[in-house]
Amino acid sequence: MKEIVIKTDRLSKRFGDFTAVNEISFEVQKGEIFGFLGANGAGKTTAMRMLCGLSVPSSGKAEVAGFEVYRQSEEIKRNIGYMSQKFSLYEDLTVLENISFFAGIYGLSNREISEKTKALVEQLGLEKEAKKLVAGLPLGWKQKLSFSVAVLHQPKIVFLDEPTGGVDPVTRRQFWDLIYEASEKGITVFVTTHYMDEAEYCDRVSIMVDGKIAALDSPSNLKTQFKAGSMDEVFYQLARGAKRGD
């Protein structure tokens, strides 16, 4: 029996009359790459924000890394990494400054910071760019750096909110190599995406439609279940019935 790191039970978020997330229940195991799919407005970002402690649920239960979201959000924050939809490093800081800033925010010691920084720069092959401003890096590199910074403090879970938007397929593939690497180290990856080819890379996938989880299984099981040749078709069959969206 594998360790469960995320567990939700009828988790909901309502904004006035609008129910953004409607009683979702699921479990994510340690080291898993969990794809969180859904059309725009399906409620996946809201759900993710509740799990990260950025938004208080309206009802239901949720535990992240063994801590529950209502009262232990501080503990949760210490155990997760997060990479937002928008590219989220400081453009006017150098690569090194960015790494040591974020490492410092997570309370790493000076020695740890300098060791990790060195290792990370080598791993990403950024030796030449280390002292240059991040603004000058190509988008793909920025995103790889952003991901590496998000897992620098070795969180139990890393949340990725559409991490590969606007990146070419080759860089996307490289980005996924980083995700696999993190997963092999035992970091659970919770990722939202629009790209269905990326959905195929996940161990398990959930598809949200109108605030509810419409399907949840491994990509191959989902394809069998929906008699579809690709995740694209599975998604299309489910999302077609959606009432909201933009």
Place this chain on the structure above:
Amino acid sequence: MKQFVNFVKKEFFHVMRDRKTLLILFGMPVAQILIFGFALTNEVKNSRLIVFDQAKDPASQELITKIEASRYFEVERSVADQQQMEAVFRQGKIKMALVFPAGFNASLLHEHKAQVQVIADASDPNTANMLTNYLSAIVLDYQSTLSKDLVVPYRIVPEVRMLYNPQLKGAPNFVPGVMALVLMLVCVMMTAISIVKEKETGTMEVLLVSPFKPILVIISKAVPYLILSVVNVASILLLSVFVLELPVNGSVLLLFGESILFIITCLSVGIFISVKTDSQQVAMLISLMGMLLPTVLFSGFMFPIENMPYPLQLFSNIVPAKWFYLIVKSIMIKGLGFGAIWKETLILTGITVVLLGISLKSFKIRLS
């Protein structure tokens, strides 16, 4: 604590890397002091004046010489008739005309009474007012030299003393004003923009997901501006002492203490604006319209509050800059101690506490 220092260091990187902003930050107080000190002044010197002398007698000549000798006027030329005079006014280069009627000297001698006409271009009412005052003073002065030998019964000569600013210089008025203005601009606008910028770029989310306390995010973003503003206060004071020769009559320490209080007021306003807005442009606009304008209008620095309609006078009480302006004037110009400004300080502290409370409360710990 280490995390906090780490964060403040990063904020300084932001400020220092942005050359243009840095130039505005430190250039603005210097530029404002120099502009107000040397270019914009409400003292009127060497105004051009024309004379329409129909008398051309010793008395009129003597008075003209006296006017010419003053530093306020330069007698540009004489005109020969009414039409000529009007034509000169229409050109707009002349602000003032002095008309002597025929037989000026004679009526002065025989009737002990004569008239001169003073015509001023009142399209700029303040200047016109000031110039007529200057001119009347010269005429009065001339009159008193004439009547020196005569025995005039019942004469009251007011002896006027201008306290704190005997030469009626502009600097004592605008240095405190510029201080309020610069601090307002730097603290409110820069803080608001720098926080909103993090929201725009998405880094704020990352910070909020981190274990770093949200309240510390805000405080560490405000710290660099607090320090920069103290530097600004110092540079304004140095300029005012060494360039404008306006000394600080009271305690410099007290002045800095009060300035820090006002800086914190402004920072709270900046934080409040940043919480309520999502784009840098909006934050800038609100800072400028919402804060700069009331500061200019209601601090008493440019327009006397006493002359405003009562509702506006009431409104001026909630403008923090008004109280700061009063405090700085009291310390710097009048040389008063804390005993004289405790009330203003208390009000300013009250405003600060309220603003800080509101802005920290509205900064939601969890973004929803």
